[in-house]
Amino acid sequence: MGLVTVGTPKPDTFRSRDVLVTALSYIAGTVGAMAFVAVLVALVALGWQDFARVLAVPQGAGSALAISALVLAIALPVTFAIGLCAAVCATDPSIGGVATRAVRESLEWSVGIPPVVIGVAVFFTVVAFVHSSVVGAAALALIVLNLPNATARLAQAFSGVPEVAREAAAALGASSVSAFFGLTLPQSAWAVAAVLCALAGQMVGETSAVALVVSASGGAQPLSAAIWHFASNVSLAATEAASCLVLVLVVAACTALSKDFSRRQLETSATKT
Amino acid sequence: MSTQGGPTVETKLEASQLHVWFGDKHALRSVNISVVAGRTVAFIGASKSGKTTLLRSFNRLHDLNPRARLHGSVKIDGAEILGRGVDVAALRRRVGMIFSTPTVLPTSIFDNVAFGLRAKGLRDRILLEEKVERSLRRVLLWDAVSALLDRAPSDLTIEQLQRLCLARAMALDPEVLLFDDPTATLDPVAGLAFEEVLIPLRRDHTVLIATNNLEQAARLSDTTCYLASGEVIESGETPLVFSRPTDTRTEDFLAGRSP
Secondary structure (H helix, E strand, C coil): CCCCCCCCCCCCECCHHHHHHHHHHHHHHHHHHHHHHHHHHHHHHHHHHHHHHHHHCCCHHHHHHHHHHHHHHHHHHHHHHHHHHHHHHHHCCCCCHHHHHHHHHHHHHHHHCCHHHHHHHHHHHHHHHHCCCHHHHHHHHHHHHHHHHHHHHHHHHHCCCCHHHHHHHHHCCCCHHHHHHHHHHHHCHHHHHHHHHHHHHHHHHHHHHHHHHHHHCCCCCCHHHHHHHHCCCHHHHHHHHHHHHHHHHHHHHHHHHHHHHHHHHHHHHHHHC | CCCCCCCCCCEEEEEEEEEEEECCEEEEEEEEEEEECCCEEEEECCCCCCHHHHHHHCCCHHHHCCCEEEEEEEEECCEECCCCCCCHHHHHHHEEEECCCCCCCCCCHHHHHHHHHHHHCCCCHHHHHHHHHHHHHHCCCHHHHCCCCCECHHHCCHHHHHHHHHHHHHCCCCCEEEEECCCCCCCHHHHHHHHHHHHHHCCCCEEEEECCCHHHHHHHCCEEEEEECCEEEEEEEHHHHHHCCCCHHHHHHHHCCCC
16 A cells, blocks of 8 residues: 555644744734724824814714724723733732732622723713813723723633643742743733734724713714714715724724634644643 | 651751641641652652642742641751742742643743743853753653754653653752652553653652652652651651551551551
């Protein structure tokens, strides 16, 4: 019987640093691209003067898009960074103690309270007492709104790293920091990227909810109200429709990227197993 | 070695009045042992008798378990290691540990062996390569993996994976090696092959091995210590413990009789 070759051997080489660098590149690129595209589309649709005007005096779907881009640029990195630290506290057994208990308790409490309630409370508190700008208050509201979800999902991503691997790293004298960057993050890099993209999509969508609150305080109208309000105005309808489409496309792109990163994480985990 | 008396001049490890709790469970009860440098000690006993708990006390791996509480004293070279001011990372580099299942890290073979060195702060690639090669040679794995260093260790056999874990610990030049039932997942032939690697390492290290394999304990150890329900029941020179145990509970365990 002759030798039968089926397919070509799949190379098994991988380096954790390569995976980490690739995932981080995707993360940075995705966030940057989303913010850039959103701002660019808003600029093209409105022109610089109108863009500046809608930020100063929020009005219509165009302003919702512009505010979404700016709020996302502020809220996403902050939420991600805080959520990352909190998730490490919640999952790293070597930290333990008060920090771990505090994060876990907070997560459990946050489940019972609708995040939008906290977000609205934060928004009005900031506007009323700190006299912050609408964008700043909206960004802070979004951060508070999304932090529990981001922390929980990142903690879930990190908990995919086997406990025995953490113990093995600790037994080799790895500190919490070196174990995180040398083991936990490389192994969960795609899952973290997926969380980030899902978070970005969710935030883009939720800026509309925040805009509803802004409109209640006399600022911008919510996206849905803006569409209704401007639907009869033919000259503005095309711009509004285009803005809405971009918003929907951005959310869809975030979701698609998140799903792709989740698939990559599963593939990577399967390869390592 | 003295296992129930006071420390000797050559004492490497010493535990005095050591108690360990996991929540309400009292896992170790007033354990007193001392281990002379360069000796190999086997801990035998039924499951949940406290063998692994005792081993983990020597490298403070219980720190990872928020439910664990330790009381008493554990010393290495006469220095207390349970205190707050102890550099736990440095301690764990001095006291290497090999687990019952091969716990390879999800990275390449080279990065597995270099992990502890990098965590220690070593960045020089040439030095890393030298140390990785030396470690893999010491566990007789170099010839098998020298061409596969950048690959995941998934193609290695379980016995080779366990040797890789040993190489990873050896890369840090530990003074003490803790083996937590290292051949539990290996078939008898692979288990004996792993023991062949372990035998020469005993000359340069103080070795503590927790095992459920009585023949392995008899083959490898100078001293055997029998634990039951978290207590040290009997300890002494291995031939004596196996041939003339002084406690009936030890005798029953060695004979396979239920207590």
